[in-house]
Amino acid sequence: MKAEIIAVGTELLLGQVVNTNATFLSEELADLGIEVYYHTVVGDNPKRLENLLGEADHRSDLIVLCGGLGPTDDDLTKDTVAAHIHHTLVQDEQALARLHEFFTFSNNAMTENNLRQTLMIDGGIAIQNPTGLAVGTLITKNETTYLLLPGPPNELKPMFHHNVRPLLEERFPQAEQLISRVLRFYGIGESQLVTELKDLIDNQTNPTIAPYAKPNEVTLRLTAKIADEMAGQQLLDDLEAKVMDTVGDYFYGYGDDNSLVNVTVEALKEHGKTVTAAESLTAGLFQSTLGDISGVSKVFKGGFVTYSVETKEQFLGIDPLLLKKEGTVSEACAIAMAEQARKLADADIAVSFTGVAGPNELEGQPVGTVWIGLAEKGQPTVAVCQQFNRDRRYIRQSAVMKGLDLIRRAVVKKK
Secondary structure, three states: OEEEEEEEOHHHHOOOOOOHHHHHHHHHHHHOOOEEEEEEEEOOOHHHHHHHHHHHHHHOOEEEEEOOOOOOOOOOHHHHHHHHOOOOEEEOHHHHHHHHHHHHHHOOOOOHHHHHHHEEEOOOEEEOOOOOOOOEEEEEEOOEEEEEEOOOHHHHHHHHHHHHHHHHHHHOOOOOEEEEEEEEEOOOOHHHHHHHOHHHHHOOOOOEEEEEEEOOEEEEEEEEEEOOHHHHHHHHHHHHHHHHHHHHHHEEEEOOOOOHHHHHHHHHHHHOOOEEEEEOOOOOHHHHHHHOOOOHHHOEOOOEEOOOHHHHHHHHOOOHHHHHHHOOOOHHHHHHHHHHHHHHHOOOEEEEEEEOOOOOOEOOEOOOEEEEEEEEOOOOOEEEEEEOOOOHHHHHHHHHHHHHHHHHHHHHOOO
């Protein structure tokens, strides 16, 4: 079954709202074995929407429209689709009852235009909205099925999960389903990853491999199309093993929503290790990144922001003679910062960051030069030098990612 998604709303074209519905719907439909071939955004213009529906009729079995079901004059999705398939709009009694209940409970006056939200396309199936007032419609005409959903994600998502998904599973059972697995990699660029996996990518059939570059990391989506889920998982296992044989050293975790900081914090928790940090050029960004993770207090003791020479001496107790001789952008400084931070915080691991974020060079070192130190209880302290590019913000974020990876590797190696 071929599907396409049409997002309706001028605010999407203006960039005022991000079209997150397309991502959500594509993932959900793929999970049902329904392949999405097209994504389109159209403004609140009935003529343009009608033209787009004419194209969609010839190329898709399922057309999912989101947005344009509200009470205002520019919410014309239902009117346009109904006219397109030569049907009328009728009032859904369940939606009408919910509308009256809402306004009675809120003690607000209901304006006449709110009744538009209770209209559905005659001959279709009403899709009730558990978190909003606009009713949706599922209707088939001339072998094409139209699914109309509201635009707000907080309405569309529960509506799909509760009412749409079971309906699609019942009416359009698919012989095959798409099963995906996302692998995440740090320390290797997309071009290098693709080069390393060239033979696998060039000869892919089922499952398939799709690389995606993200800031400071790369993901691979492995997708199998198969009738039996267990057999599909085995196909993914076999392909993943081949990928790992080639680039497994850069792999750190699974999933779309996972991240290097999540994986690092979980590794620290699993091994009962605590961490601290001493930051210069990152100015607390590393510690802030840790603080975004729920439950990090179990492993993060707090840390130090030592942006100047004076605070490196005063807060961390670093010998001023070392700083004068070696400079702040140096291996020696990074090692001293990490060691002192670990001792002062009484942590198992400490990471330090010192370098040049720009826009000008410092101590004769070019912009993007970063030293990252790692002090670990019972182990020699080390420091690595990285040369990051792009702008100031990207350099600081890159440093944080490298620091997280150093910690993760230090912890996981003890398994």
